[in-house]
Amino acid sequence: MPYFDAASSAPLHPVARQALLASLDEGWADPARLYREGRRAALLLDAAREAAAEAVGCRPDELVFTSSGTRAVHSAVSGALSGRRRVGRHLVLSAVEHSSVLHSAAALEASGGTFTEVPVGRTGAVDPSAYGQSLRADTALACLQSANHEVGTEQPVAETAEICADAGVPLLVDAAQSLGWGPVPGRWSLLAASAHKWGGPAGVGLLAVRKGVRFAPRGPADERESGRAAGFENIPAIVAAAASLRAVRAEATAEAVRLRALVDRIRAAVGNLVPDVEVVGDPERRLPHLVTFSCLYVDGETLLHELDRAGYSVSSGSSCTSSTLTPSHVLKAMGVLTEGNIRVSLPSGTTREEVDGFLGVLPGVVAEVRQRLGAPVSAAASPTPRASLVVDALGRRCPIPVIELAKVIGEVPVGGTVTVLSDDEAARLDIPAWCAMREQEYVGEEEAEHGSAYVVRRLL
Amino acid sequence: MPYFDAASSAPLHPVARQALLASLDEGWADPARLYREGRRAALLLDAAREAAAEAVGCRPDELVFTSSGTRAVHSAVSGALSGRRRVGRHLVLSAVEHSSVLHSAAALEASGGTFTEVPVGRTGAVDPSAYGQSLRADTALACLQSANHEVGTEQPVAETAEICADAGVPLLVDAAQSLGWGPVPGRWSLLAASAHKWGGPAGVGLLAVRKGVRFAPRGPADERESGRAAGFENIPAIVAAAASLRAVRAEATAEAVRLRALVDRIRAAVGNLVPDVEVVGDPERRLPHLVTFSCLYVDGETLLHELDRAGYSVSSGSSCTSSTLTPSHVLKAMGVLTEGNIRVSLPSGTTREEVDGFLGVLPGVVAEVRQRLGAPVSAAASPTPRASLVVDALGRRCPIPVIELAKVIGEVPVGGTVTVLSDDEAARLDIPAWCAMREQEYVGEEEAEHGSAYVVRRLL
Structure with a gap:
């Protein structure tokens, strides 16, 4: 395990x-x-x-x-x-x-x-x-x-x-x-x-x-x-x-080379195996044994539970796993996606087989959680596009606001806007991060009666 | 050991x-x-x-x-x-x-x-x-x-x-x-x-x-x-x-009875085996495993070393063993002798043989240290008594000021005084404590050019 x-x-x-x-x-x-x-x-x-x-x-x-x-x-x-x-x-x-x-x-x-x-x-x-x-x-x-x-x-x-x-x-x-x-x-x-x-x-x-x-x-x-x-x-x-x-320290040089290669393997594989994923942190100037990535449309806590059930113990900087419900200040300061966040840090002696086992189960686990949350598979164009849409995600936690945004972005024409109403703190970070990943335009945040209104313009 | x-x-x-x-x-x-x-x-x-x-x-x-x-x-x-x-x-x-x-x-x-x-x-x-x-x-x-x-x-x-x-x-x-x-x-x-x-x-x-x-x-x-x-x-x-x-806790009741008896044994024996000793603390309302006593005319550090050489590990509240050269604030607050102080605290499982071994070596160790420091064996009357005497113990540490006092008290007549000049902090505690033990009168402390002058009147 x-x-x-x-x-x-x-x-x-x-x-x-x-x-x-x-x-x-x-x-x-x-x-x-x-x-x-x-x-x-x-x-x-x-x-x-x-x-x-x-x-x-x-x-x-x-x-x-x-x-x-x-x-x-x-x-x-x-x-x-x-x-x-x-x-x-x-x-x-x-x-x-x-x-x-x-x-x-x-x-x-x-x-x-x-x-x-x-x-x-x-x-x-x-x-x-x-x-x-x-x-x-x-x-x-x-x-x-x-x-x-x-x-x-x-x-x-x-x-x-x-x-x-x-x-x-x-x-x-x-x-x-x-x-x-x-x-x-x-x-x-x-x-x-x-x-x-x-x-x-x-x-x-x-x-x-x-x-x-x-x-x-x-x-x-x-x-x-x-x-x-x-x-x-x-x-x-x-x-x-x-x-x-x-x-x-006596083992450090050799072990660093070995774990660095395993982490490089994860860094390269995750993006290929899992759609809508962002690997964060410096790819070169980094600790040898640690890699962090975030998966759109997934909540970190469910992901941790499912990976634990599959036999892998990892941690997460997502808000959903923290007692305070505040997203990781590190990811926030970096301006990267905080939802579906996973940190993998390999202890000395980790084998390639263990890493490959993890890479083997990860795509299925992420897909299963996404399906359960109703995440969009692809942004299919709506038959009757409207110039703008409002999505009410009030009272719903990360990653639901982003999932709802992704589901409807295809329903407005290119140039149209989607406004997401949300009172979840993570939305403030994750909606701009989603826009950057999806190459859509993040217009900005406006005050709303409850929570905030996040405005996104469809570019693609 | x-x-x-x-x-x-x-x-x-x-x-x-x-x-x-x-x-x-x-x-x-x-x-x-x-x-x-x-x-x-x-x-x-x-x-x-x-x-x-x-x-x-x-x-x-x-x-x-x-x-x-x-x-x-x-x-x-x-x-x-x-x-x-x-x-x-x-x-x-x-x-x-x-x-x-x-x-x-x-x-x-x-x-x-x-x-x-x-x-x-x-x-x-x-x-x-x-x-x-x-x-x-x-x-x-x-x-x-x-x-x-x-x-x-x-x-x-x-x-x-x-x-x-x-x-x-x-x-x-x-x-x-x-x-x-x-x-x-x-x-x-x-x-x-x-x-x-x-x-x-x-x-x-x-x-x-x-x-x-x-x-x-x-x-x-x-x-x-x-x-x-x-x-x-x-x-x-x-x-x-x-x-x-x-x-x-499961062993505490039985072990407390056993150790209390061993400590009572030490409390009773020390006074008989070692002259000029003061056993301190409450004899009844006390921890079962701990006893403290102070020996006149001995310095705590030498005593610890000699007991350690003899195979017994004990501690001391004497000033001589402390890094700050300040006598124990506990003994000071109690107004008891601080010199030659020994604390014995028995761990669970201590045997009667170990305690008897300690009581066997203690008198010899104390006598040897006293002899080395030139402590008085008995206060022999001087052939030509003088009404008052001054002992200069400036620059000399505990227990020397008390030893010098004890050496000359017999040289003044009953009613005469001995004045001890000392700049050792412990003297302030130990000269009054010696007077109480020896039933001599502690007249008081006066400021002197260097340190203090402690005045003692011979009563016996």
């Missing part, structure tokens, strides 16, 4: 399991204590710190272990902002950062600070010079992920770090998705990562703060981990995290 | 190890995901929450898992203060709380709030009515540990909770040291605990917040664990924590 959601959490690497078991007996005591059990725990912690620092490319005394990647990001942002509060309270981040960064920015704003979101292009990458232009005299910190967690696009971290360094602004790199594949290049100042993304255990994050970066931990004082990560150290898990990072 | 520091961290319970191993394969995925690996992880998390809630005595939806006991306390204090900020920004706590509570109070003060420390008596317990008198109209939260981590004294939690409930002030109980022994009684509002204290793995804390208690999580938003504990859930460790809590 293939698991294709490594970007959420990777299964425990055999080396992590082995190291965890070995250190359960040696690493349970308080490393701050003077007796032998404490000294043994401290030795394990020191060795893990050295191994992790080497993999990150920093000094051991620049690295602390946190209880998660999210905590590493929260501490990094709050500590760096606090350390540079005399400079100002402005934060710069890309529009496609992980929620832990976005929520840190929101917390800053709630306490009176400000932030600037740097937009991304259609592949999901920021432009370094545009990023640089958002740096201000009062910018205390800049944040940029090494690679995007939803679409896999690599960000120009080294170039951006250079620009930030020249401007005297520390750059925090969220390396959660990429650290297992290799160190982050360039003159970054802070780095955060999460062990369970590379096959380490849950409960371990990394926070690196380069010497010379002003950093003032927030919250109640705690003497552990240089005051940067409160709470008793989870040494067995830390040892397992460091050992597995070293192990995945 | 007996390990007698269970109050710092207990070795992993066999049930914890077993549960951890079993759930490494089942609990690594994201419990928020819809596919089978996610559903399996969510089931494990739900079952662990139910088991832990039953042991705590709360509803499952009142309990979240944090990454440590420290984090549970930090979140409890900040969330409760924030939830009741309209009431005021005043916090009440006992003077002998764990550092995580004290540091939370300091963080409150740094941000403009205030707190009141309720003093404790010589056994380390608060008086519930005195505690009640410190509650004010603007008190947002009260904190009281279930039992003290350094001396084992149980606090009157149920009575204090009653008083707080009547006053409409929520009471947070830090149950880190006692939860393995049984649920916390009474009408408490919030409770924090730490799994590695009961033999669970590191990396898991519990935070219970009773329904109806106003609580507003602080820091960047995160949807996991009801928004009260940011970061990816460490499900294998959570499962192990819950399973081991249930297991230690």
Whole structure:
């Protein structure tokens, strides 16, 4: 039963399991204590710190272990902002950062600070010079992920770090998705990562703060981990995290080549096998193991359920699968289709047979869901075209508004318009995205009595 | 090699190890995901929450898992203060709380709030009515540990909770040291605990917040664990924590009786075997497995080293063993001797032979350290008594100032005084404590050119 959601959490690497078991007996005591059990725990912690620092490319005394990647990001942002509060309270981040960064920015704003979101292009990458232009005299910190967690696009971290360094602004790199594949290049100042993304255990994050970066931990004082990560150290898990990072790095080059080929296979095949599909993200500058595509006229949640029934575990950035019913902010920032969204992220060791099995079932699953939702098979011309049509999709969720639009577009003449009434947030993204895919004209959005009216002009 | 520091961290319970191993394969995925690996992880998390809630005595939806006991306390204090900020920004706590509570109070003060420390008596317990008198109209939260981590004294939690409930002030109980022994009684509002204290793995804390208690999580938003504990859930460790809590509870009654008898044995024997020793804490209302005593004329760090060499791992609240050189705030608040302090906390399964072995080596170790430091064997009268004497112990650390005092007290006549000049912080506590033990009069402290002058009058 293939698991294709490594970007959420990777299964425990055999080396992590082995190291965890070995250190359960040696690493349970308080490393701050003077007796032998404490000294043994401290030795394990020191060795893990050295191994992790080497993999990150920093000094051991620049690295602390946190209880998660999210905590590493929260501490990094709050500590760096606090350390540079005399400079100002402005934060710069890309529009496609992980929620832990976005929520840190929101917390800053709630306490009176400000932030600037740097937009991304259609592949999901920021432009370094545009990023640089958002740096201000009062910018205390800049944040940029090494690679995007939803679409896999690599960000120009080294170039951006250079620009930030020249401007005297520390750059925090969220390396959660990429650290297992290799160190982050360039003159970054802070780095955060999460062990369970590379096959380490849950409960371990990394926070690196380069010497010379002003950093003032927030919250109640705690003497552990240089005051940067409160709470008793989870040494067995830390040892397992460091050992597995070293192990995945040793395999990374070969495995990246292998998985990149499998992902290329998916990227190429999906468009041929499934009609009305958009593969998103940068085809080249990307994580080796991750691909995301969106299927018109399908809702993500049903698709996930059907793929799960067929034995494939994948995730989705569609609004229908999120507790908040808000479509993925990443896909939104990229301006691509959010409906029927599927992210495939292959764990190490995924075979070609597993990928081919997935490609074998996908077309049938998508077709079945589309049929169930009454999606259009082809836009047959209506015998009595009307110059304009209004489709009432109020109260109906993604992907129904787009399905209804697609069904009637053939009923107006070329040059005529279809107006879709919808109160679903996803429609605002998906109707323009459908127009771009279908080469129809998106005229715009108007306020309506309920929800919005989206106007589309038929061009073909 | 007996390990007698269970109050710092207990070795992993066999049930914890077993549960951890079993759930490494089942609990690594994201419990928020819809596919089978996610559903399996969510089931494990739900079952662990139910088991832990039953042991705590709360509803499952009142309990979240944090990454440590420290984090549970930090979140409890900040969330409760924030939830009741309209009431005021005043916090009440006992003077002998764990550092995580004290540091939370300091963080409150740094941000403009205030707190009141309720003093404790010589056994380390608060008086519930005195505690009640410190509650004010603007008190947002009260904190009281279930039992003290350094001396084992149980606090009157149920009575204090009653008083707080009547006053409409929520009471947070830090149950880190006692939860393995049984649920916390009474009408408490919030409770924090730490799994590695009961033999669970590191990396898991519990935070219970009773329904109806106003609580507003602080820091960047995160949807996991009801928004009260940011970061990816460490499900294998959570499962192990819950399973081991249930297991230690099943053994708790019988083990408490057994360990209580061993501790009584230590309490009785230490005074007979070692001269000039003070056993501290309540002899009856106490944790079953913990006893603390202080030895005059010995420094804690040397004592720990020698006991470690002899095969016994214990801890100390003496200033000499702390990185900050500040004597234990607990012993200080109790007004007892801080020098030569030893805490013995027996893990489950400790045998009478191990305890007797410890009692066998202790007198020799203490005598040897005293001899090395030149401690007085007996206060022999000087042939030419002088009415008063000044001892210059400037620049010398605990226990030297007390040793020098004890050496010369016999050289002044009854009614005469000895003045000790010292710049060691511990002297302020230990010279009065020595006077109480030796039945000499502590006259008081005067400012001196360097440090302080401590005046003692010979009575015997």
